[in-house]
Amino acid sequence: MGLLGYAVLAILSVPMVLAAVGNFQAQASVRGPTSGIKLLNDGLCASFVTNQGYKCDEHEVTTKDGFTLSLQRIPEGRKNVSNGGAKRPPVLIQHGVMVGGMSWVLNPPDENLPMSLADSGYDVWIANARGTIYSQRHKFLRPAEPAFWDWTFDDMVINDVPAMFDYVYNQTGQKIHYVGHSLGTLVALLSLAERNEVVLNRMKSAALLCPIAYLSHITTEIANIAAKTFIAEMTAMSGTSEFDPNRISVVSAIKAICDTHRIKCDDLMTAISGSNCCLNSTVVNVFLAHLQPTATKNLIHLSQVIRFGEVTKFNYEMPDLNIKNYGSLFPPRYDLTKIPSDIPLFLSYGGKDALSDITDVLMLLDILKSHDLDKFSVQFIKDYAHADYVIGYNAKEVVYDYVIAFFRKHQ
16 A cells, blocks of 8 residues: 555544544535645646656546546657567556555656666556546546545455456557556455456566555554554444545644654654655655545555454444445455466565565465466565655666566566
8 A cells, every 4th residue: 555545544543633534524525626636637647757758648447337547658668669579568557545656757767667667668557546636537426425435445456457457458459467566466466366357367467566465564553553443433434535635734643643652753754654765855755745535435444454454345344234235244355365376476575664564475475375486476675665666766776677577577
């Protein structure tokens, strides 16, 4: 998940901030979908990509449940290096929660993932999850309506991931390499575990950066305070509207939590995501200036993964609602042992990551121990934390070059 996602969970756990959220939600019906955040009307391509000398096309895909998702395509690198007459292999890149596709392209071209892939001969597609500013349209609903935000990562698994794979496949005629960070890894793992035919038939390989499947050992105190303390109000808020960090002072609220619980939060980036080794302060400021909305219900679902120690479908925590939705008292568990063993997987995790903790990653690796050895690669980076994987100034040499080599091996 995005590095501030857990911080938001903390905010939800503080009564005085819950009141602020309630006031915010009451205002949702009278404001537009993008007030409180600078909407870049020219689109992500014009704002972040073409000015770097790359071709970039805006695309849209509609999910089965009516959401319009924005995709940006970088079809070639700046030098347009010949690929020997062969089509460029497509790569789909999915971000974490509380951030958007733009987070991948904040660093200079020779440091960010999409442009490095494009320069290496790939046809790059950048995804923007439902609810982010470039994916705030629906066939029938408006962002000002609570129903627009009635979803969790369950819905991304069922609708968004297959819709994007199907669209990119139809546009390119080729199977797709996938890169996910944090929540982007979770939705991929769950799609594979659910044996979604569209994803299985269209995925060439997957690179999972800061893989999220288990979250019981996160070392972020702020998140643990929120997720491991049962808050009745959180359940009451289930399915009710948007959580937009640009409408509430997230940093101020986190600082209040830190003071209350005597947590050292002088450096909030470190307090939330771990001790990142390799961030440029200017890029961090831009990153923080472009935080993205998500569904409150989605954040509650993520807190359940922390609290219950396993990944299940959304738990309404009320027997009648679980029975209504699932036909049982408890929600179905995602069975990660059903991930096909012949899908090429590259996993990379960091020794300083407070969110994708080593112990939790090792639990996932144990689940994947029967994976085909020639299609399975694991990278451990001792000094890396959560944000280094997306905006680290040396991520190309440390991570991305290995991702590219893995894709070439499994082309």
